[in-house]
Amino acid sequence: MSGIQDPKPEARIVRCPTCGGDSVFAASNQWRPFCSQRCRQIDLGAWASESFSLEASPPVEDDSLPH
Numbered sequence: 001m002s003g004i005q006d007p008k009p010e011a012r013i014v015r016c017p018t019c020g021g022d023s024v025f026a027a028s029n030q031w032r033p034f035c036s037q038r039c040r041q042i043d044l045g046a047w048a049s050e051s052f053s054l055e056a057s058p059p060v061e062d063d064s065l066p067h
């Protein structure tokens, strides 16, 4: 008599931010929302390099200040 199947909210499929593939967004996936450890490290590495380049840029505003 039961025609409705219970959904499983614990297992959600999301898109991996790094490779765009399917990633299991669940407690079993410790790399979520990434699909794997590799994709997670790639994303963190890209973010770190961007932050580093911003910090490495010379302070050009200091040159426009009047003495």
Ligand SMILES: [Zn+2]
Binding pocket: 016, 017, 018, 019, 020, 021, 034, 035, 036, 039
């Ligand atoms: Zn991925």
